[in-house]
Amino acid sequence: MRYERPQTIQDATALLAGAEAKSYVLAGGTDLLVRMQSDDFEADLIVDIKAIAGMDQITEVEDGFVIGAGVPCAALAENAALVAAWPGVVEAANLIGSTQIQGRCTVVGNLCNASPAADSVPALVASNARVRIAGPSGQREVDILDVPVSPGKTSLKKGEFIEAVVLPKGAAHLGDAYLRFIPRTEMDIAVVGVGVHLALDDAGAISSARVALGAVGPKVVLSQEAADTLVGTKLEDAALEALATACSDASNPIDDKRGTVAFRKQVAGVLARRAAQTAYTRAGGK
Amino acid sequence: MSSIAVSTTINDDDVEFLCQPDETLLDVLRNRLGLMGAKEGCGTGDCGACSAIVDGRVVCSCLVLGAEAQGRTIETIEGMANGSELHPLQRKFIEHAALQCGICTPGFLMAAKALLEVNPDPTETEIRFWLAGNLCRCTGYDKIVRAVQDAAAEMRGENA
Ligand SMILES: Cc1cc2nc3c(=O)[nH]c(=O)nc-3n(C[C@H](O)[C@H](O)[C@H](O)COP(=O)(O)OP(=O)(O)OC[C@H]3O[C@@H](n4cnc5c(N)ncnc54)[C@H](O)[C@@H]3O)c2cc1C
Ligand code: FES
Ligand code: FES
Secondary structure: OEEEOOOOHHHHHHHHHOOOOOEEEEOOOOOHHHHHOOOOOOOOEEEEOOOOOOOOOEEEEOOEEEEEOOOOHHHHHOOHHHHHHOHHHHHHHHOOOOHHHHOOOOHHHHHHOOOOOOOHHHHHHHOOOEEEEEEOOEEEEEEHHHOEEEOOEEOOOOOOEEEEEEEEOOOOOEEEEEEEEOOOOOOOOOOEEEEEEEEEOOOOOEEEEEEEEEOOOOOOEEOHHHHHHHOOOOOOHHHHHHHHHHHHHHOOOOOEOOEOHHHHHHHHHHHHHHHHHHHHHHOOOO | OOOEEEEEEEOOEEEEEEEOOOOEHHHHHHHHOOOOOOOOOOOOOOOOOOEEEEOOEEEEHHHOEHHHHOOOEEEOHHHOOEOOEOOHHHHHHHHOOOOOOOOOHHHHHHHHHHHHHHOOOOOHHHHHHHHHHOOOOOOOOHHHHHHHHHHHHHHOOOOO
C-alpha cells in the first residue's frame, strides 16, 4: 500500500485515476482507519486530500457556504455564520461520534462512507446541498441526494472525489433541524434520523418544505409526500399528524437488534413532528 | 511497502521518524518513539485511551496515520507536566483518586486539557459530554468529573 498527499486537485484525481486497483480517499479517517484494522481490508493506494489548498476552509459566498472536504465537523460549530444559517446541519454533524471523532470526521466522509445511518446526510439532503466533484475531466456539481447509492456504495466514478459541499443561502424565514433516535445519549448509531428544512412566507405559512429520513432504507429518503403535508399550513396539529403518517409510510426499514420495523416507522413519524416544530420556530413561525 | 519519512513537532520538539504507510500515529508514538503514555484500548476510536492533541484538536491517535503527522504540531501526555511539576489536571486526578488501573488516564487528561483550553469554566454536563469518548472501567467517572472541575477552578485562580 502507498500513502500519497497530493498538493493539488489535479494531482489527486490523477492519482485516483491511475493504474492501481484499489484506492481510497482519506479525509478524517474515522471510517477508513477503522476498516483498515480489519484483516480483509485491502488497498493499494491511500490519497490524503487534506494538504490540497482550500480543503480545510469554510467559505461564505454570496449565495451560500462552501465547506471543504477536509473540514472536521468540530469546525462547523465554530463558524457563527454557518450555525446561524444552518443550525440543523451543524447539529447533525456534531452528533457524529465523540469529541475526538469530531476533531477529525468530515461531512463528506460521512456521505461517502454511504452508511444508511449517517447522521449528517438527512440534514444535508433536507438543506438541498450540492456537492462539487473533481475528476480527471474537470469539475461537476451534483445534488447531494445523488451521491449515496446503497450501503457502502456511491455514484462517484473512478478518479473522482468530492472537493466540497455547497449549502445554499436563501431569503428570510428559513429554518432547519435534525433529530435522531439512539438508545443512549452519546456515541451510538442512529436507529432513525430525520432532517427537516422549512421556508415560510411573510404570514408564517410554510411555502416550501424538505423532509429527509435516515436509517429507514438502503439510502437516505427524501419524501415529497411528507413535504406536501406541510406546504400551505402553519404546522397545525392536523399537519403534524399528516406529516407523521407520511414519514412512517415513507420508511422502509429493516428489523435488527437496534429496532424493529414497526418501531422505526413510528419513531420516524415522532421525530419528524419534533424536527418540524424546531425548524418552524427557527424560521420565525409561531 | 516502502517507509515514509515524516518530520513533525511533538511536545515542542522537532521529531523525525520513518513509518509504514498503514501504521497509525498511536503505533508510531509507542513503538518507534518510545512515548508509551497513549494506550491502545480498542484501536477503533471508541475508548479514547490513545487521545493526543493534533494542531489543537484532541483526536484518537489510533485513527490517524503516522504519515499524516507531517508538518503538524502534536501534544501527548508526556508533554503535559512541566519537568517535575505536574499540570493541575494531573495533580487533581491524584488528589481526587480519579484513577485506579490508570489505563484510561492519559487519554482523559489530554481530552480534559483540550476542554479547558476552549472552555475554562465548563458545567458538569459539558464535562460529561466532552469526555463521552473516553471510557473508564474502574472509577465510575464521578471522581474524574470532580477532578476536572477542581482543576478548572484552580486554573481560573479560584481556589489556588
Ligand atoms: C467511535 C466512532 C463513532 C462514530 N459515530 C458516528 C455517529 O454517531 N454518526 C455517524 O453518522 N457516523 C459515526 N461514525 C462514523 C464516522 O465517524 C463518520 O461517518 C465520519 O463522518 C466519516 O468522516 P471521515 O472524514 O472520518 O471519513 P473517512 O474515514 O476519511 O472516509 C470515509 C469514506 O469516504 C471516502 N471519502 C472520504 N472523503 C472523500 C471525498 N472527499 N471524496 C470521495 N470519497 C471520500 C473514503 O475513501 C472512505 O471510504 C463514528 C465512527 C467512530 C470511529
Ligand atoms: S485505542 Fe484509540 S480510541 Fe481506543
Ligand atoms: S482507571 Fe482503570 S480504566 Fe479508568
